[in-house]
Amino acid sequence: GGGAQPSSGAGGQPGEGTLTVSAAASLTKVFGELEKRFETDNPGVDVVLNLGSSSTLAEQIVHGAPVDVFAAASPATMKTVADAGLAGAEQPVFTTNKLQIAVAAGNPKGVTGFADLNKPGVITVVCAPQVPCGAATEKVEKASGIALRPASREPDVKSVVNKVTSGNADAGVVYLTDVLDNDAKVDGVSFPEADNAINDYPVTALKNAPHAALAAKFVELVRGEDGRRALEAAGFGTP
């Protein structure tokens, strides 16, 4: 598919001053802050966030959704959009995310590294290989030669976090950002192998963005100083 001509919205679509930003769900908190920032900087502009799994967002764009900015959680999903000829001229990686092991507060099972995840009596949960955090986990497994035997390979990282915060799993391989989000309930255990599987987040102002100028401005914000600060505060890394 692809190649449809976008036009300015009809019916209940966002109006002139509305900037639609499709962003990976893991960016929810950071982009929520950036949205406010952008709206203060650009009075009269209403930023509408469309948060979801990167692949869903990509599908929407490919099928003609009138989106201005796309921030994906993996280069693969960005590639889907680019292959359809819809991505902007450049799709820079604006941030990265790193794996960390989430364990219950106080680390009762004494998990100290990736290898401990296979310890008897430790219920481990990871992401499914199809989603970015799972792909990263798989990479670590390969690199370290440790094949995990998880109780579950969840289709999104939030589900993994929940299993740990609710006490049903002893450990989960998640992103650093997730651990920080839930620092009251979980502790993070870093492991050196994580460096082999840094996850890249590309962003682009879409080619057919209804508000190309604003879109470019938003990408600037994300990549700029304010963006970096917000991302770092949430635990994201710098590319």
Add this chain to the structure above:
Amino acid sequence: MIPGAPVRDRHVVGVGLPRVLWVPALVGLALIALPVVGLVVRADLARFPELVTGGAALSALGLSLRTAAVSTLLCLLFGGPLAAVLARSGAPGLRLIRPIVLLPLVLPPVVGGLALLYTVGRTGFGGRVLELWFGITVPFTTAAVVLAQTFVSMPFLVVSLEGALRTAGERYESVAATLGASPATVFRRVTLPLVLPGVGSGLVLAFARALGEFGATIAFAGSLQGTTQTLPLLVYQVREVDVDGAVALSLVLVVVAVLVIAVARPRAAEGLG
């Protein structure tokens, strides 16, 4: 009591239920109620006011109620006749059509949303027609939410109403015809009133399903605050950063839905007082 009879003699003694039924019934009820109780116990009730009065929550709740109501209406308008045709028309080939109605039931909602995107999206056939002829783009509009909800909810209305139509029987309809009532009159004045409890059940199911709809909506309509972000989508989004908040929010949804249904249902499902 005769089907549909709304007036009940207070002297009538029901046959009574076998006592043993109460045991599985209570287990069933517990199965449904206990997890929700667990949820309520766990929820941070102090945060309720803050959450509910938040702009996003209010706007999402309003959108949810509005779209679910419209979807339910559409289900009734299109699904009602479909159920009648399935239950009553002797048209050949109907046996082959019936399974089609079940498709949205088994299709994972997200895939249902993709199906809508493929069909009514800008690049789909239907979408291109709509855009060329009427200048309408459906995805990312409130209309898309309604469409997604209608798609997933319609089978609930159709299947339960069809069941009721089959149970109700046709003898009263024949009587009406001999009194000169055209099929349309028979349908309006005899068939429908007699299956009101079935219609009621169907509407409740469809409304509830529409209200809780998530997968198809997020895939087809996106999650834009004020336009397409219904409460379940908001819950999803909040969950990314704050699970407890998400739980509290969904309890709001539950309370509102149960209230709406409890207010609307007695009339629809238990005859016209």
Add this chain to the structure above:
Amino acid sequence: MIPGAPVRDRHVVGVGLPRVLWVPALVGLALIALPVVGLVVRADLARFPELVTGGAALSALGLSLRTAAVSTLLCLLFGGPLAAVLARSGAPGLRLIRPIVLLPLVLPPVVGGLALLYTVGRTGFGGRVLELWFGITVPFTTAAVVLAQTFVSMPFLVVSLEGALRTAGERYESVAATLGASPATVFRRVTLPLVLPGVGSGLVLAFARALGEFGATIAFAGSLQGTTQTLPLLVYQVREVDVDGAVALSLVLVVVAVLVIAVARPRAAEGLG
């Protein structure tokens, strides 16, 4: 025809449906069928064999069918009596209980899964009891999948069966009682056969809902191939990297489900041959 009457005189001329009903009925059908057609057209049919014979797909499909079947059975065992109690028992306070049954309908499935996790999970009250007394841990087991599916599907059975019970009326039950039938006998030999179409609809809805269940399962049971990874979970995961594959997989699910229902339904829903 009298309710439940299975034998039909071939001479009987139905009243016929008002012609105009066909218009909305066809619109309704199109609404359901067209997106699915769009999906099929789009699907890469050549990849079907490869996908279906893939180990993960086969195992997920088998798990889905098994768990959905068990869940449907549980819905019948516990939801059936619950529906009977709601429709027939005159117990006071029942009006207050009825809305509870609707809770899983409106609760976003993921939140429903969380509710189960909080209750029957390791740290929940029920979970602790189970672990201490029986040494059972529910999450991450196939039992958890069944539990999640039962939780979300039960209301469908209860609501549609309750509607059917209300439509069926109680006069035949009284007759049976005067012939000496205890409430249990009345229920088994009179009530149930008379509401078979309603039971059929309810089972179809519950089975379909269980088969398509995603949110609650992922939140409560997790996703492990062979144990908890049902087809909808697999579809969701595959979709992340391969939309066309996911679509093809869900079509497999749809075809199988429709086949299962088409085979099982006629007996259950249209009387006993």
Add this chain to the structure above:
Amino acid sequence: MSEGRGRLVAELTLRRPSFTLDVALEIPAGQVVAVLGPNGAGKSTLLDTLAGLLRPDAGRIELDGRLLTDTRTRVHVPAHRRRVGLLAQQALLFPHLTVRDNVAFGPRCAGASRAEAARLAGDWLADVDAADLAARRPTQLSGGQAQRVALARALAGEPELLLLDEPLSALDVDVAPAMRALLRRVLGGGGPGVGAGHGEAPRTALLVTHHLLDAVVLADRVLVLVEGRVVEDGPAREVLARPRSPFGARIAGLNLVSGTACEGGLRTDDGTLVSGRPGHGTNGGPAVAVFPPSAVSVFRDRPDGSPRNVFPVLLVALEPHAEVVRMRAGVPAGGPDWLDGLAADVTPAAVADLGAEPGVPLWFAVKANEVGIHPATR
């Protein structure tokens, strides 16, 4: 009264595994036909087929020249466009409507305004003595009350052809005669409201009944159905006088004399007074005197006593039945024609006492109280 409406010509075959209905009928406009027959004879099946609720396997039905059913050309006019009203064996009142709305249903379908239909319904309900039930729901009625309301509903439909399936069963002894009178008036073309005859043409009707009296009082013609076939068909009097089938013989048990109603009874064309109990609305009009053969006493010589009706007859036949002997009268020299075929049932002992054999002159005596005078149906 003007010309009748609703000439019915029907010829149908309907096969079921263990039953076949095979009937050919021609009913002139305005005629009322009583259909009698054992349980399972096909009476209701016949009515349902005429009403369009059943499709025959073969045959055609024509009403006033309108083709309603023709299996050869696959014509099947749907029930609601036949102008054929059916009162089924079960009342089947719409449970969701009040009694008034049930009765108003037909008029509403015929296009009457809401108010007009309610007024009509009220009138019909008054006619069936159910005016005070108007606001009730069908579940709140007794069996007989429901039956009456169903009758009112069927009549309010004002069909061209009226099919009544046992309209008078379940009615109490007080109400049954009144309903019979109502049916007479309606079948004669009257509308609702006592005494408010529309002056319309009489209505064609088929009336299923198990009671001979209904047949005699309401119908011009009697049709006896046994196992799906017509075994008797003719004017009530003829079927009763000369039954040609076992069932016909079993139900036949009434003498009929036609004439004009008068004070104290009926006057035959030749001037004889037949004393009797006058029924509803027989003043001066054509009437029939009806009495059972068992009520006829037979004497060798003219008796002297309370019996008002004493006729000299010629014995023409002795028909032995199970336990009685039926004596058939002939017309003695110079006697009136109507004596022909009159029957008297007596015990064999009485036959012996009377030395009765065909050819002897006898006296038939009937008490006036045994003779019902009913308005004639035409």
Add this chain to the structure above:
Amino acid sequence: MSEGRGRLVAELTLRRPSFTLDVALEIPAGQVVAVLGPNGAGKSTLLDTLAGLLRPDAGRIELDGRLLTDTRTRVHVPAHRRRVGLLAQQALLFPHLTVRDNVAFGPRCAGASRAEAARLAGDWLADVDAADLAARRPTQLSGGQAQRVALARALAGEPELLLLDEPLSALDVDVAPAMRALLRRVLGGGGPGVGAGHGEAPRTALLVTHHLLDAVVLADRVLVLVEGRVVEDGPAREVLARPRSPFGARIAGLNLVSGTACEGGLRTDDGTLVSGRPGHGTNGGPAVAVFPPSAVSVFRDRPDGSPRNVFPVLLVALEPHAEVVRMRAGVPAGGPDWLDGLAADVTPAAVADLGAEPGVPLWFAVKANEVGIHPATR
């Protein structure tokens, strides 16, 4: 026959917006009570209450000393534990069961094996002349066939107290007498299968009917209900001879003479032969002769002719009715008691002719064919 089962003592009040049932009953074990009354009088309501389907507003019901209902102590034994069988006004056959399974339903509930229940059902079906319908579904039956099957189903339940709501309406003229005979046998304690009397105790029963004949033939006692109250209660003969209510008077219209069935009729205790038509199963047992007052001819002098029954009586009363005069007989000096209360309906003209006034001796004559001989109910 042994002692009866099922002594019923009931006292109940049930109030509806426009109707109140207020009845006190005491029925000895084994007695059969006919309940007559206009539509809406509360007959079905009474039966439903006794069966436990309706809860009275006040009252108690006791069957054979078992307390079934007591509103004061809030006792309400559920229908299925009352051993009270009810044949409702509508057949209400279970639509999902075959005819045989419908009839076998009661025996199955009573614990009979599948085979035993099927055999019993077959027997009962044969009794109601529906053996060939056993494999059908209720929807495949005609109205009368359904009624018969429903009767078989109610009888097969073998209850202690049997409540029958118009069991004989909708039956054809052939079947009705046979069903009447069946009911007699069953109420007398017989089981299914022709001639296969169980020799059990007679059954207590309430029988709602609109037909006097049913009451006379089947019941020991007649109860007339009007507007929810008992207005007549007593042996059939007494209610008919001395009706105390307008409705009673309207239905009363039969003379009854008790005695022993014999060849050609009935012999009274004093040896008088009353000639008549013997009905089903009257051989040698106690019987009643039944004939309508209208069948009685009245003579000043002994008449000579076909009437077999000629009785000298003393005229004791003249009761003018609408169009007839009812003459009440008394016992002439030395005459038998049973002459007391016999009625003859004659025209006013006949009264004048006869110069009849209380105190004059007259002859009542009745043709044997007008007299039905029925087995007496006790």
